[in-house]
Amino acid sequence: MNSIETIEEAIRELAPEECSELKAWLDDYHAQLWDARIEADIMAGSLDALGQEALDDLRAGRCTDL
Numbered sequence: 001m002n003s004i005e006t007i008e009e010a011i012r013e014l015a016p017e018e019c020s021e022l023k024a025w026l027d028d029y030h031a032q033l034w035d036a037r038i039e040a041d042i043m044a045g046s047l048d049a050l051g052q053e054a055l056d057d058l059r060a061g062r063c064t065d066l
Contacts, residue, residue, distance in 0.1 A: 014022065041047050057063055
């Protein structure tokens with residue numbers, strides 16, 4: 001049995017309240033990973049072209065107010 005299978009088996013044994021707590025923790029952890037990835041992409045300049053494209057669209061009037 002690999003690690004994922006072991007974790008899945010342990011999760012199946014959780015009480016509903018514990019499962020809810022785990023989900024909340026996983027949601028928060030996933031958000032932290034996403035934030036770190038976006039920050040790394042920003043620092044690396046990976047999003048510069050998209051930002052410039054958005055600014056160009058705004059200046060050209062191709063955007064609508066929300």
